[in-house]
Amino acid sequence: xxxxxxxxxxxxxxxxxxxxxxxxxxxxxxxxxxxxxxxxxxxxxxxxxxxxxxxxxxxxxxxxxxxxxxxxxxxxxxxxxxxxxxxxxxxxxxxxxxxxxxxxxxxxxxxxxxxxxxxxxxxxxxxxxxxxxxxxxxxxxxxxxxxxxxxxxxxxxxxxxxxxxxxxxxxxxxxxxxxxxxxxxxxxxxxxxxxxxxxxxxxxxxxxxxxxxxxxxxx
Ligand SMILES: [Zn+2]
Numbered sequence: 672x673x674x675x676x677x678x679x680x681x682x683x684x685x686x687x688x689x690x691x692x693x694x695x696x697x698x699x700x701x702x703x704x705x706x707x708x709x710x711x712x713x714x715x716x717x718x719x720x721x722x723x724x725x726x727x728x729x730x731x732x733x734x735x736x737x738x739x740x741x742x743x744x745x746x747x748x749x750x751x752x753x754x755x756x757x758x759x760x761x762x763x764x765x766x767x768x769x770x771x772x773x774x775x776x777x778x779x780x781x782x783x784x785x786x787x788x789x790x791x792x793x794x795x796x797x798x799x800x801x802x803x804x805x806x807x808x809x810x811x812x813x814x815x816x817x818x819x820x821x822x823x824x825x826x827x828x829x830x831x832x833x834x835x836x837x838x839x840x841x842x843x844x845x846x847x848x849x850x851x852x853x854x855x856x857x858x859x860x861x862x863x864x865x866x867x868x869x870x871x872x873x874x875x876x877x878x879x880x881x882x883x884x885x886x887x888x889x890x
Contacts, residue, residue: 672825672829672855672859673859673860674825674828674829674856674859674860674861675859675860675861676832676860676861677828677829677831677832677833677834677859677860677861677862678832678833678834678861678862678863678864678866678868679828679833679834679836679856679861679862679863679864680706680707680833680834680835680836680863680864680865680866680867680868681699681704681706681707681836681838681863682706682707682708682709682776682805682807682835682836682837682838683695683706683707683708683709683838683839683840684708684709684737684776684837684838684839684840685709685710685711685714685737685741685839685840685841686708686710686714686723686839686840686841687708687710687714687715687720687723687724687727687840688840688841688842689719689720689723690842691840691841691842691846692723692727692840693723693726694846694849695840695846695849696723696726696727696730696732698846698849698850698853699730699732700730701850702850702853702857702863704853704863704864704865705731705732705733705864705865706732706733706865707732707733707734707735707774707805707865707867708724708727708732708733708734708735708840709735709736709737709774709776709805710724710734710735710736710737710761710765711737711738711739711740711741711761712736712738712739712740712760712761712762712763712764712765713739713740713741713764715764715765715768716764721768724765724768725768728768728770732865733770733772733774733865734765734768734769734770734774735769735770735774735775735776735805736758736761736762736765736769736773736774736775736776736802737761737775737776737778738757738758738761738777738778739756739757739758739760739761739764740757741778742778743757743778744777744778744779744780744787744788744888745757745777745787745788745789745790745792745793745888746785746786746787746788746789746790746793746886746887746888746889747787747888748790751790751792752792753792753793754790754792754793754796754797755792755796757778758775758793758796758797758800758802759800762800772803772876773800773801773802773803773876774802774803774805775797775802775803775804775805776804776805776806776807777789777793777804777806781810782807782810782812782837784806784807784885784886785885785886786885786886786887786888786889787888788806788886788887788888789804789883789886789887789888790887790888790890791887791890793887794874794879794883794887797874797877798874798877798878798879799877800877801876801877802874802876802877803872803874803875803876804872804873804874804875805835805867805871805872806835806871806872806873806886807835807836807837807871808827808831808833808834808835808868808870808871809823809824809827809828809834809835809836809837810836810837811823811824811827811836811837811838813838813839813843813845813846814839814841814843814845816845817843817844817845817847817848818844818845818848820838820845820848820852821848821851821852821855824836824852825852825855825856825859828856828859828861833866833868833870834868835867835868835871869881873886
């Protein structure tokens with residue numbers, strides 16, 4: 672496969688996990704690669720969990736907010752207070768682990784880009800709070816297929832110049848394939864970096880920069 676000139680950015684959601692995240696960080700360090708970690712408020716209450724996120728931050732990775740409970744799709748929720756609660760509780764839990772850019776990734780079951788992701792209340796909250804909303808353009812479903820996901824990620828890379836892939840540093844076994852995946856990406860001529868594709872950041876620092884049509888559910 673020839674992926675010359677293509678760019679890949681890695682993101683890891685739903686961690687940290689003590690059995691998985693250290694290995695992911697070790698692998699990233701080995702390749703001198705920077706990535707973005709989206710963590711949920713509920714998962715960073717314990718000191719050992721916070722320590723893993725602090726390590727990620729110290730090693731140059733972005734740390735973002737992935738909601739408090741990872742259970743509410745804003746576009747499919749009729750509680751108008753849910754976005755403020757889910758976003759602010761997690762941001763408070765992150766505290767000084769959060770980046771000044773206030774990266775936020777919504778919860779979307781199955782990683783589907785669609786109207787269940789956001790609501791008008793959620794968009795208003797992100798704009799008012801000057802958040803940067805980070806989506807994705809590759810979901811190789813590592814949780815379903817711990818050994819086969821790299822093929823789908825590479826296939827996605829072949830269709831677009833810049834790929835932001837969603838992976839999960841949770842104990843599915845999928846992260847055992849991370850190092851060989853990165854080796855294949857580099858061997859195919861692509862570059863691994865931490866520039867996020869513009870099209871994946873519809874809201875940047877509170878400004879709506881890309882169309883959010885299709886991502887906002889009915890009120
Ligand atoms: Zn998630």
